[in-house]
Amino acid sequence: MSFDAHVCQNGHATYPGHPLCPECGEPQEDTIDLTDRTGEVVTWTKSTATPPGVRAPNTLAIVEFDVSDAIDGEEHVRAIGQVTVEDIETGESVEPVYAEELRDPEIGIKEPESTEWDGYRFDPV
Numbered sequence: 001m002s003f004d005a006h007v008c009q010n011g012h013a014t015y016p017g018h019p020l021c022p023e024c025g026e027p028q029e030d031t032i033d034l035t036d037r038t039g040e041v042v043t044w045t046k047s048t049a050t051p052p053g054v055r056a057p058n059t060l061a062i063v064e065f066d067v068s069d070a071i072d073g074e075e076h077v078r079a080i081g082q083v084t085v086e087d088i089e090t091g092e093s094v095e096p097v098y099a100e101e102l103r104d105p106e107i108g109i110k111e112p113e114s115t116e117w118d119g120y121r122f123d124p125v
Contacts, residue, residue, distance in 0.1 A: 003096050003120045004031035005067060005077040013067055013077040032070045034079065034096060038125055039063035041092045042078065053107035059083040063094055063122055084123040094122035 006017025006028040014021070017028050044061040061083050068075040082102060083094070102119045105112035 001098065001116070001118050001120075002031075003034045003079075005034055005065070005079075006031055007071050011072045013071060015077050015079040030071075032067050032077070034065055034077075035098075035120070037065050037067075038093050038095050039065040039079070039122070041088055041090055041094060041122075043090060044083065044088050046086070051103070051108065053104035055103075057086060059086055059088055061088055061094070061122055081119070082121040084121045088122075088124065093125040095125055096120040097123045 005013045005015045007013045007030040008021035008024060008026040008028045010024050010026055012021050012023040013032065021028050040063065042062045042064050044059060047058045047060065048056055050056045050058045060080060062078055062080050064076045064078050066075060067077050084097060097120065099119060099121050101117045103117060105117045
């Protein structure tokens with residue numbers, strides 16, 4: 001599974017990607033792999049009332065990645081995701097780590113075969 005920011009011809013980066021750039025309406029045709037980058041926690045929250053199959057408590061963070069070395073235009077792109085630890089601080093450095101299951105596929109309303117359950121969490125550096 002990839003963890004890619006998507007970029008349009010005008011240098012606007014977004015995560016997740018969109019068929020058309022939300023900023024200018026141009027197609028998002030390029031990507032930047034975020035898996036080997038370190039980001040900074042912008043803000044976070046801890047959910048104690050989680051959906052079925054999601055760990056509780058579930059700490060989530062908005063993380064900002066510097067992508068100025070990869071494109072002209074945007075200097076940063078933000079992503080939201082689970083954090084590997086229960087306690088995190090604003091300003092802390094994190095890196096994406098792959099998780100085979102972000103939630104238990106056997107619990108919930110979806111058939112396990114109907115969707116992908118893997119993705120990335122953020123781990124303090």
